[in-house]
Amino acid sequence: MSDYPVLVHTAIDAHDCRGLAEFYREFLGLHYRDRDKPPTDGSPDEADWIVLLDDNGNRVVTVQKKEGTTAPTWPSEAVPMQMHMDFAVPTLEDLERHRERAEKLGARLLYDRTHVRDAPLYVLADPAGHPFCLLV
Template sequence: MPLQMKLCAITLDCPDPQALAAFYQQATGLEPHPKSDADFAGLNGADGLFIGFQRVDDYRAPSWPDQSVPQQFHLDFEVDDLDEAEARLLELGAAKPDHQPDQDRWRVLTDPAGHPFCLVGR
């Protein structure tokens, strides 16, 4: 029988936890965790999911799609309108890499700390 586990938290390394938490808070509407500080910030989801951001000295952003600094993971966010979501996230500080494997189905963006993430149409 498989172990019964529920994903409860995802934590991303970054150079500035407060700034990255602010980006994702504006992008998702998740609530800031009340015990966030300069070294670790977090966001709480209504479903219990926690997204954390931890300060790492000498942080090196992933170099997607080049793997000289591997991405190791990425987040996917489901959206109603790819163009609208992309435009809003770019306004918030995301970047759009030139390499886009399938722009009609999903968009690859990077957050302000360089982590790749995808927007997927519903």
């Protein structure tokens, strides 16, 4: 047994629980836990806690429905960022490809630091407004 707690997953609040889960599912190549799959029988999607897994079955991201959530206004501190995630890619070409993918999935570009040769990155906001970084 470890002497330290183990991170189970990162939970993100969102008004649109399924919408944000879909963004991270497609962006990161994850899949739903069996009981969190969207309904296919025409019944309403009442999900308020969705767990996304990697190919090994490990929890990666969880999205929970939160009606009172206000999107961060980064870089302004008017509504501060409560957390953010960093995603690494191996090359500048991958950086561009994944930025474009993220934007097609509903992310928006907040900051471009690709001109810094030794630490290029993009700061984007997911569809719920949570900032995240793509970096080489």
